[in-house]
Amino acid sequence: MTVVNEASIDLPDFSDPATFADQVPHEAFDQVRSMSGLYWQPTEYGTLREGFWLATRFADIVAVEAKSQEVTCKQGFNFPLNILSESPEQAEFNSHMLMRKDPPDHGRMRRVAAAAFGPRVVARFDGWIRDIVNEALDSALAKPEFDWVVEVGKYIPSRVVARVLGVADDRIEDVVDWTDAVFAVSSEADAGAKQSEAAQALYMYCAELQQAKLRAPDDDVATALAQAVERGDLNDTEFLTFIGLLLVAGYETTHTLINHSMRLIVENDEIRKYAGDALEEGTVDRLVDEFLRYITPAMNMARIATTDFEIAGTTIRKDDMIQLMFVAANRDPAVFSRPHEFDPHRPETATLTFGSGPHRCLGSALAKLELRILFEQLAERGVKLELNGEPKRGWSAWINQLHSLPVRVV
Numbered sequence: 001m002t003v004v005n006e007a008s009i010d011l012p013d014f015s016d017p018a019t020f021a022d023q024v025p026h027e028a029f030d031q032v033r034s035m036s037g038l039y040w041q042p043t044e045y046g047t048l049r050e051g052f053w054l055a056t057r058f059a060d061i062v063a064v065e066a067k068s069q070e071v072t073c074k075q076g077f078n079f080p081l082n083i084l085s086e087s088p089e090q091a092e093f094n095s096h097m098l099m100r101k102d103p104p105d106h107g108r109m110r111r112v113a114a115a116a117f118g119p120r121v122v123a124r125f126d127g128w129i130r131d132i133v134n135e136a137l138d139s140a141l142a143k144p145e146f147d148w149v150v151e152v153g154k155y156i157p158s159r160v161v162a163r164v165l166g167v168a169d170d171r172i173e174d175v176v177d178w179t180d181a182v183f184a185v186s187s188e189a190d191a192g193a194k195q196s197e198a199a200q201a202l203y204m205y206c207a208e209l210q211q212a213k214l215r216a217p218d219d220d221v222a223t224a225l226a227q228a229v230e231r232g233d234l235n236d237t238e239f240l241t242f243i244g245l246l247l248v249a250g251y252e253t254t255h256t257l258i259n260h261s262m263r264l265i266v267e268n269d270e271i272r273k274y275a276g277d278a279l280e281e282g283t284v285d286r287l288v289d290e291f292l293r294y295i296t297p298a299m300n301m302a303r304i305a306t307t308d309f310e311i312a313g314t315t316i317r318k319d320d321m322i323q324l325m326f327v328a329a330n331r332d333p334a335v336f337s338r339p340h341e342f343d344p345h346r347p348e349t350a351t352l353t354f355g356s357g358p359h360r361c362l363g364s365a366l367a368k369l370e371l372r373i374l375f376e377q378l379a380e381r382g383v384k385l386e387l388n389g390e391p392k393r394g395w396s397a398w399i400n401q402l403h404s405l406p407v408r409v410v
């Protein structure tokens with residue numbers, strides 16, 4: 001396919017993790033956003049059409065995600081498309097995953113767990129989440145220097161998601177290792193096959209969990225979903241992939257947010273001051289929203305067109321992939337004034353950090369609560385950290401990963 005882009009000459013390859021290795025390429029996104037239509041990114045692998053359309057404007061992404069009949073997640077929901085390297089058995093298994101379903105079957109499956117993640121249910125978790133946050137901070141701050149990613153970023157969301165789902169304490173580190181293994185291969189050309197292999201141990205554990213919860217039911221999501229299978233509301237593979245997705249999605253993105261927000265605090269005095277004052281000013285929720293916008297942990301998700309349609313004057317053909325670049329849309333000047341400035345007092349609060357449309361993040365209320373409690377506890381304790389070495393980013397064109405943040409207590 002020959003597509004001519006305006007000014008494409010200076011732009012990096014948005015499919016290549018190298019483009020995201022040092023930082024998110026916001027200047028390049030600004031350039032793409034200012035072009036008419038969507039931008040065509042050629043690729044050698046990972047799509048059905050040797051490239052994808054890049055959507056960087058807020059309104060365009062919302063419009064694509066609202067087209068629930070005209071786009072699908074069945075072949076995968078990120079670049080490289082998983083279906084292209086999965087074996088037939090892997091593809092069949094993964095087709096039962098919530099993120100791989102389209103309406104109306106998607107809605108049937110999502111409803112089984114939706115209530116467990118609603119804002120009012122999640123608000124009741126405040127006490128025990130605060131205990132987990134304090135455990136992490138007590139242990140980390142007892143050391144004069146430590147890696148924030150390991151001691152805090154990994155600790156809090158892995159414990160929280162384990163408790164909500166009903167994972168035993170002695171398996172939490174396994175879940176973290178399995179999740180890291182899945183994301184470590186997520187940008188490779190044959191990511192579909194490799195992620196399926198990496199997730200095998202996770203799914204074996206999910207099967208154990210299903211039996212354990214039927215034998216000894218508890219007040220957790222794994223029990224609710226295991227009972228849904230007994231009632232015939234879910235099949236066994238839907239159970240496994242649902243629990244697997246919740247464990248992986250609930251941990252990875254939240255830990256990325258915790259990691260980057262502390263990096264911003266230790267590297268930027270103004271942001272440090274905002275974070276320090278937020279508790280007293282009653283603006284912790286606004287601070288969390290601004291970190292979510294500014295960082296955008298899941299930088300993008302993808303959709304495949306099931307039919308021809310038009311977005312922003314660009315004709316999308318059946319089987320074209322559209323890369324929904326949330327991280328760019330969250331800095332769209334049509335929606336956010338001074339988009340590259342960190343400002344927790346900004347009036348605009350709706351972001352695309354959790355996506356939109358039928359697949360909008362199921363765990364947004366939980367993630368926001370974890371973050372609010374973390375920033376409340378940091379401010380209450382007057383924690384002051386400084387950078388103690390080079391932060392290390394991950395290798396991904398999908399997740400805005402930060403793998404290491406050495407800090408020192410001051």
Ligand code: HEM
Pocket residue numbers: 065098099100110161245246247249250251253254257296297298301353354355356357358359360361362363364366367
């Ligand atoms: C800062 C933390 C988080 C971020 C940035 C995030 C981001 C996202 C994004 C962008 C999507 C896809 C939305 C779309 O395609 O429009 C998503 C989906 C999802 N997220 Fe999250 N997420 C976070 C935390 C969580 C947590 C804590 C959980 C649960 C424990 C969770 C569970 C899910 C699930 C199950 C889906 C699939 C929903 C569906 O297909 O209907 N996420 N998330």
